[in-house]
Amino acid sequence: MRALTLIAASTQIVYLLTLVFPVAGAELVVDAWVSMIAEWTAVAACWTAVALMSSNRVTPIIASAAVTSTVLGDTLFLAATDGDGTTPFPSLADLLYLGFYVLMLVAIVSAARNLLAGRGAVVVFDVVVGSLGAASILALVLTPVLDSTVIKSDPLASILALSYPVLDVLLIAVLVGVCASDRSGAPWLSLILGLVLFAGADIVYAMNVPDSGYVVGTILDAAWSIGVFLIVLWICLWTEPGKTARSPTLPSRVGTTIAVLSIVCALAVLVIAPAVSGSVVAIFLAVATIVCTIAPIAIRRRHLRVQRDLDPLTGLGNRSLVEHRADEILPTLSTATVILIELEDVGEISEGLGHKVKDDVLRAVAAAVRAAAPRNATIGRLSGNEFVIFAPELPSDLQEEVRAAARAAVGHPIRVADIDLVMRSTIGLSTFPDNGDNFVELLKHAEALVRRAKKPRQTTRESGSDRPSEALNRLRSLHELRSAIGREQIVLRYQPKIRISTGVTEGVESLARWEHPTRGLLGPDQFIPLLEDAQLMAGWTHDILTDALDQAAAWATQGLTMGVAVNVSGSSLNRTGFVDRVLPLLHDRGLSPALLTLEITEQQVIDDAERVGEALSPLREAGVRISLDDFGTGFNSLTSLHGLVVDELKLDRSFVSTLTADARARALLRSVVGLARELGIDTVAEGVEDNDELTFLAEIGCVYAQGYLISPPVPADAIPAFAEAAWRTG
Numbered sequence: 269m270r271a272l273t274l275i276a277a278s279t280q281i282v283y284l285l286t287l288v289f290p291v292a293g294a295e296l297v298v299d300a301w302v303s304m305i306a307e308w309t310a311v312a313a314c315w316t317a318v319a320l321m322s323s324n325r326v327t328p329i330i331a332s333a334a335v336t337s338t339v340l341g342d343t344l345f346l347a348a349t350d351g352d353g354t355t356p357f358p359s360l361a362d363l364l365y366l367g368f369y370v371l372m373l374v375a376i377v378s379a380a381r382n383l384l385a386g387r388g389a390v391v392v393f394d395v396v397v398g399s400l401g402a403a404s405i406l407a408l409v410l411t412p413v414l415d416s417t418v419i420k421s422d423p424l425a426s427i428l429a430l431s432y433p434v435l436d437v438l439l440i441a442v443l444v445g446v447c448a449s450d451r452s453g454a455p456w457l458s459l460i461l462g463l464v465l466f467a468g469a470d471i472v473y474a475m476n477v478p479d480s481g482y483v484v485g486t487i488l489d490a491a492w493s494i495g496v497f498l499i500v501l502w503i504c505l506w507t508e509p510g511k512t513a514r515s516p517t518l519p520s521r522v523g524t525t526i527a528v529l530s531i532v533c534a535l536a537v538l539v540i541a542p543a544v545s546g547s548v549v550a551i552f553l554a555v556a557t558i559v560c561t562i563a564p565i566a567i568r569r570r571h572l573r574v575q576r577d578l579d580p581l582t583g584l585g586n587r588s589l590v591e592h593r594a595d596e597i598l599p600t601l602s603t604a605t606v607i608l609i610e611l612e613d614v615g616e617i618s619e620g621l622g623h624k625v626k627d628d629v630l631r632a633v634a635a636a637v638r639a640a641a642p643r644n645a646t647i648g649r650l651s652g653n654e655f656v657i658f659a660p661e662l663p664s665d666l667q668e669e670v671r672a673a674a675r676a677a678v679g680h681p682i683r684v685a686d687i688d689l690v691m692r693s694t695i696g697l698s699t700f701p702d703n704g705d706n707f708v709e710l711l712k713h714a715e716a717l718v719r720r721a722k723k724p725r726q727t728t729r730e731s732g733s734d735r736p737s738e739a740l741n742r743l744r745s746l747h748e749l750r751s752a753i754g755r756e757q758i759v760l761r762y763q764p765k766i767r768i769s770t771g772v773t774e775g776v777e778s779l780a781r782w783e784h785p786t787r788g789l790l791g792p793d794q795f796i797p798l799l800e801d802a803q804l805m806a807g808w809t810h811d812i813l814t815d816a817l818d819q820a821a822a823w824a825t826q827g828l829t830m831g832v833a834v835n836v837s838g839s840s841l842n843r844t845g846f847v848d849r850v851l852p853l854l855h856d857r858g859l860s861p862a863l864l865t866l867e868i869t870e871q872q873v874i875d876d877a878e879r880v881g882e883a884l885s886p887l888r889e890a891g892v893r894i895s896l897d898d899f900g901t902g903f904n905s906l907t908s909l910h911g912l913v914v915d916e917l918k919l920d921r922s923f924v925s926t927l928t929a930d931a932r933a934r935a936l937l938r939s940v941v942g943l944a945r946e947l948g949i950d951t952v953a954e955g956v957e958d959n960d961e962l963t964f965l966a967e968i969g970c971v972y973a974q975g976y977l978i979s980p981p982v983p984a985d986a987i988p989a990f991a992e993a994a995w996r997t998g
Contacts, residue, residue, distance in 0.1 A: 366435075376459075400530065458498045531561050534558050537554040590707070608718055617629055629689060632682045679691060805840060817854065925955060
């Protein structure tokens with residue numbers, strides 16, 4: 269296709285040279301053959317470009333048909349030329365020339381339709397104003413021809429000749445109006461230049477043809493031929509991949525410039541026309557230009573003002589808009605709420621899936637936040653990953669409801685690139701007047717809450733930043749994990765817990781494993797953090813608890829009374845209704861509450877002991893055992909014991925692994941076990957791996973032990989056989 273375009277350009281150059289430097293006796297060859305070869309080669313180039321396209325062919329097909337129409341008209345025009353080079357006017361060729369304008373107008377509208385979605389009114393005003401301004405100048409220049417049409421014997425010829433420059437101006441005005449509002453990078457320049465050449469040639473044509481007819485073989489022919497080539501070049505550029513793929517951004521100020529230039533032209537006509545020609549048509553068009561300019565300028569100013577206050581990607585308000593609205597009405601309010609939503613996966617999505625997918629996700633999140641916010645709220649996007657809701661007069665009893673609705677809306681799966689993305693978010697909430705007197709102070713308070721909530725998660729992920737491939741793997745793992753839930757890919761393994769003094773198995777800890785179809789059996793460290801990130805942990809915990817109690821009930825029917833321990837996440841305790849469902853699950857299976865142990869981590873207690881205590885107190889009173897897991901890993905271990913009543917301490921593996929070689933570790937462990945005994949709390953040593961560790965634990969009075977020395981996590985059907993024999997502790 270490029271080769272054919274180069275050939276077309278070369279023939280245009282040859283044709284121009286033969287007109288500038290004519291060869292005696294070769295006029296027929298130049299006029300009839302070289303000109304037609306130049307134009308038909310250009311036509312072949314544009315149709316070849318269309319044939320090579322795989323999609324979006326409507327615009328170039330219509331434009332190619334327009335070019336073919338005008339070149340076919342030139343062919344008929346030459347065929348009707350007599351021996352001295354004079355052609356009849358008007359002729360059949362003129363119908364084809366008029367067809368060119370109709371088809372080209374349709375092509376331009378088709379090309380601009382997707383690029384200028386939502387900006388049609390502005391474009392129409394640009395076209396009208398530009399057309400009127402140019403038409404007023406054209407009417408002034410062509411006044412002699414216009415006047416002559418009244419007295420000519422063939423006024424049809426004059427009107428037809430005048431229609432060409434008028435139609436050229438219309439097409440150019442449409443193009444300029446489109447360009448004023450389009451910043452997508454579409455290749456309009458060559459089309460504009462081609463139509464400008466057509467307009468110039470048609471003006472000369474209109475001023476001469478009605479009197480004397482047109483003579484073939486002048487430089488004027490080259491103007492039309494080169495114009496055809498430039499239009500073909502636009503078609504070829506349009507068919508290249510990526511030329512029209514980008515989306516429009518903020519409107520440019522070209523449209524305002526058009527309006528100003530149109531007014532200048534109209535004023536010039538109003539000054540010149542009465543003195544030179546007195547053209548009524550020119551004066552009327554100039555006045556119409558000035559009147560019509562007022563409307564688009566007003567619309568454009570309003571559009572620019574609105575765009576200045578909006579985020580161009582999501583259509584939400586920007587920080588300036590939200591702050592202005594908030595500060596404007598805060599003095600009149602009794603209360604108001606600011607909810608800050610910070611997304612935590614934006615960087616990974618951008619690195620793993622690309623910027624376009626990230627933009628799609630942000631638009632989806634914006635729509636979700638808008639749907640979750642109160643009707644009278646102002647919603648804005650503050651930065652790349654921050655959204656804000658300003659809700660005036662939101663009652664205190666509805667604040668948490670709105671926060672939960674926003675979190676749920678943001679966390680709803682978003683389908684992109686064959687992956688269901690669930691966005692993590694951290695939300696901070698502040699209220700007026702308790703947390704500030706203006707929007708900036710309220711926002712700062714919400715930001716502080718977000719930073720405080722994110723700090724534990726940031727600590728666990730400081731080991732390294734995700735490369736693009738790692739980010740993509742993480743996103744795909746999340747997608748697979750969501751698919752795995754409910755499809756029997758999540759299995760439970762049970763690790764026995766023995767009483768050290770007797771060796772009897774008195775309970776098991778339920779441990780989840782992911783039976784991945786391609787990666788094998790995955791441990792909790794390979795997917796639990798993903799569950800927490802994706803806010804799936806609460807639902808996951810409920811499913812694990814249900815399966816573990818089902819298994820305990822199955823063992824009971826076999827005559828084996830076996831307690832089960834289940835790890836409970838902080839998000840599960842936060843989830844409304846989770847704690848209330850525990851006792852009914854036990855009751856439905858006929859199990860005693862004493863057979864269930866809920867394990868919570870020490871960090872959860874440190875973060876919010878009061879909330880954890882309130883959530884678990886009804887269960888403990890009913891007989892469910894509460895175990896403090898990973899004891900000793902936090903900096904406030906003794907404070908944890910004071911802040912929460914528990915039945916069991918699980919001594920972290922970091923204690924047990926060093927006791928045989930570290931006297932200080934032995935002394936510390938002895939003290940912890942003694943303190944727990946004084947408080948009436950059982951102790952469980954985790955990660956016991958050799959007999960020396962077990963012997964020392966027995967000496968200091970540790971009650972229970974579990975670890976690979978005793979048994980690794982095993983399937984449920986292995987537990988009855990293991991429980992039949994007491995473990996040898998000596």
